[in-house]
Amino acid sequence: MPKRARSVRVDAVLVQAVIAGSLSFSHLHDLAAAAGQSGWKAxxxxxxxxxxxxxxxxxxxxxxxxxxxxxxxxxxFLIALAASLGANVATAGLLDLNDVPASLSVVVAGWPAVAFFGGTLLAHTSAPAPEEETPTQSLNGSDDQKDPLPALSTVEETTDVAAPPAPVSASTVPLPPALIEQALRLAAEQRAATGRPADPDSVRLRLGLPPSMTASVAAHL
Incomplete structure (x- = not known):
């Protein structure tokens, strides 16, 4: 029901606009014709x-x-509004359309040049495009410039955690018997190949153990 009432209101507004536009159009035509503009020019x-x-x-x-x-x-807008209102008032009986003043004929004759100039200026006065938003935090040097510092500290902490810890004693990290046997076998192979005592770190690498197990491997060689 409210939707129907709204459509009736819109129709009434359109009808009023058509009537007002038609009357204004007619008054402008009559004034132009009275000022000496005949035919299609009026x-x-x-x-x-x-x-x-x-x-x-x-x-x-x-x-x-x-x-x-x-x-x-x-x-x-004010110039065009003045021309429209002036024509409506002039044709309301305040002006003898059979004997218009010479000044009005001059104004009517000069209107096309004025309208052309105004229309050209309006056509070349376009609304500017909206400016792109820039992050205020980046411009103020707040959060965007502070982020790299925590990132660096995080990298440093990660690096510290990933760095090899100090070697521990063999008593705290005992090796299982099978791993000890394999370490001894690899150490014997290194001595036979190089003629020198086996390097505990090399044996640990071949066993695939972490650097913290070097001391444990050395304790059994």
Whole structure:
């Protein structure tokens, strides 16, 4: 039910706009014809005034939404509004359309140049594109510049944890008998190949043990 009432309201607004636009269009045409503009030229004047009015209003709103000054479009909107209102008032019986002043004929004859100039300026006054947002934290040097420091400290902590600890004694890390037997066999192979005592670290590497087990291997060689 509320939706139907809203559609009736929109239709009423459109009808009112059509009626007001038609009357204004007719008054502008009559004034232009009375000022010496005949034929299609008299019909072109209301089109020119209304288009300038709408274009200036639209560009003014675009600039205002973008937060930019809209003095130029506002000026052309007021000029077009004055032309439209002036035509409506002049044709309301305050002016003899059969004997218009020469000054009004001059204004009507000069309107196309004014409208062309205003339309050209409006066409080249586009609303600026919205600026890209920049992270405020990066500009202020807050969180984005502080992040690398914890990252470095984390890397250092990780490196410290991954670094080989100091060798422990064989009594604290005993080797199983099978591993001791294999270590002795590898040590004998090294002595036979090099003629020198086996290196505990080399034996530990061949056994696949961590560096902390070097002392344990050496204790059994």
């Amino acid at each position: 019909w072109a004047y209301p089109v020119s005034v209304d288009l300038l009015l709408v274009a200036a209003w639209r560009r003014m709103r675009e600039l205002q939404r973008a937060g930019q000054p809209a003095s130029g479009p506002r000026l052309w």
